[in-house]
Amino acid sequence: MPETTTVVMDDGVRLNVKVLGQDPTVRKPLLISLHGAPGVSTLAEPESSFGYLSDRYRVLVFDARGSGASDKIGPFTHERWIQDIENLRKWAGDETFILAGASYGGFVALDYAVQHGARLRALVLRDTWANGRLGSMNALASILTSKRISVDVDRQVRLWSGTVLNDQDHALALQEILPIFTPPTDVQTAAASTEQQESTEFQGSVAFYSATQNAAFAENMPRFDVRHLLKEINAPTLVVVGRHDAITPVSCSQEIADAIPNAQLEIFEFSGHSPPSDEPEKFEQILSDFLQTVVH
Template sequence: MHIEINGVNLVYDDSGGEKIPFVTLHGGPGMGSRKGDWAAFQPLTDTFRLISYDQRGNGESEGREPYSHEQFVADLEGLRQKLNLGRIVLLGGSYGGFIALEYALRHPENLHALILRDTAASNKYQYTAKQRALASGLPMDGERLDRLFSGRLTSDEDFRESFAMIQPLYTVRRDPEEEARRLAALPFRYQTHNWAFRRNQPNYDLTARLPEIKVPVLVTVGRHDWITPLEASQELHRLLPNSQLVIFENSGHSPHVEEQERYLQEVRNFLQRHLASQI
């Protein structure tokens, strides 16, 4: 489905109905897509109205600057208003977690609860992520890695080749066939990535403001996440006053896929506790 928000055409999926809205924010600016979350969280449609969308400059949605955190938050709020969603459950994964936290600070009155998946409150983990990549034993081009993390990619194909280099780091169990399939399916858009990593990331730090977020928060993370590591989620849990931390021992960056059954059960348990009278 298509919807115009703030002058940009966004593509979204919506399971519909009168249930509590469960909105997902994908990560990976410039290569993210609604499709992964839409597939992973389908089982929740028995209880929630699932809505997943491609953010501007991502997936099948139109690309138009700015790709700032402020604009991503404004687009989410525009979507919420245009679909008449009222209060929502918001899940943000990876970079989508950055936007989810920003949204929670700007629009707390619109949230039932917040779910964070493998994300961070600041940019301070980027250096250690690069060091992990270089020490991983995988073939790494240091110059290409620097360009990826600093937002200096030169084309969509440059983006694709750069991500191919680090893709094996994301999961605990390697599956070259699945990696190749995913690489072929991802919609790489280097300009969105460059904006995010050159302009947004250097100034991203919400650490001091986390105590302002009072809504219930479920913080989830894979034990072996290389890019937004366990320490980042532990920090979130420590500073978010109404939070719960769940660690997935057999996962990397995507426990909602690597341990899907348990992940969904933890989400259900969390929401049942906090929204029991409304589910």
């Protein structure tokens, strides 16, 4: 297994990075995958989802600044996270690459695609949305009306508005909604043959950084709206979503796929917020077929 390495950004911040599929004898295409859940998720999520591609691609995964083992030094903005992607692309030595973004990582990936579309050989979006204010409000409404979970209403409002009190408040808010990230029990039973795995969203050693979460949802989300810019994304795009995703529902992915000129939408009928873990075999096949078609 490859070890993680530290890559220093232009402002001195150190990012925790891992590259799967390095081969000095073969120059493989580069794929950079962004994790979701700022301040809690890590490179373990994209490594689990995309690691199987390492025989054909160099798969670069990393803890975004403010998450995991990377420095907790801001700013925690899309602009800064996009510059970090550019720094990693240059560090890897590639002019063009495949970009994948899951959940919140999809927001950053969309912003990157709008600003640096010429760099992209392909774009992969998993369970995401194109408008921050509406998306976060709808996610909160879905949580507060769900019959599957019982939550502290004030705490959930703090989570989705970026006003969590501290790291413990952040942890409690996420822990009480974990069941909603997976498909309902009857759907899981019906899909037993798909060999569902543990959700990738919060894999690995979990640590909570409320400052990253608060910046993401108090500052970034109100300003994030790329709906009118999606038509400018020319990269071949795969949009993936779980039918039972309560956080970023099918309608959000449909909106994105309808607006991007060269987009393919795949709905996973037995999945919640994480098709790579809910229906791993189907996810791997669809992703492999897409990349084989668009990356030469």
